[in-house]
């Protein structure tokens with residue numbers, strides 16, 4: 001059964017979008033502390049891997065047994081196409097390689113690729129709330145944890161490409177708007193859930209495994225790597241407390 005989207009979905013979609021803008025502010029307001037952003041990347045990576053493999057993938061196959069598996073891989077490969085194939089240089093986190101941005105179109109290709117990814121962040125939140133409040137909240141947490149780093153990424157790409165701070169901030173806002181559009185899509189077309197949910201699951205798995213985890217693995221020492229386990233553990237703790245068992 002598909003029910004209509006509760007108001008919490010809109011609110012949390014807006015909060016997630018606000019976190020994109022906050023990430024943009026962290027970069028454009030020069031002296032802001034930003035070292036903590038990588039902790040969100042590590043926690044978010046563990047939480048997202050957990051939520052995709054234990055909630056989104058099983059639910060996708062349950063909702064759409066025939067084409068769910070194909071849509072999962074299409075979602076996964078879609079982000080590979082728009083973030084890492086069409087775009088020549090992209091990685092999560094603060095961009096410092098100005099030399100990679102000598103061609104004027106590259107930052108806007110990054111923005112487009114990230115915009116498609118963030119649209120599915122919103123689809124994930126909206127789809128989750130169409131299934132249950134529990135899943136909606138879990139997908140909100142999964143999205144929220146990487147939203148500040150996402151704003152940091154796009155704003156720093158723009159600055160590295162020589163764009164103004166306003167363009168950098170507007171780009172972060174643009175990503176937030178894409179996420180809200182994803183939530184609105186699910187409000188308008190809830191019957192699309194069996195198709196959009198597996199796509200969003202594939203997108204989320206790609207973002208966790210290839211955008212976030214490599215950034216964690218670049219960090220020396222075990223502290224950052226350990227946070228990935230904490231992120232996954234947090235999901236199981238929340239499920240134990242609120243979701244009726246591990």
Ligand SMILES: [Zn+2]
Pocket residue numbers: 089091095096097100
């Ligand atoms: Zn770079």
Ligand SMILES: [Zn+2]
Pocket residue numbers: 117118121143146147150207
């Ligand atoms: Zn995202």
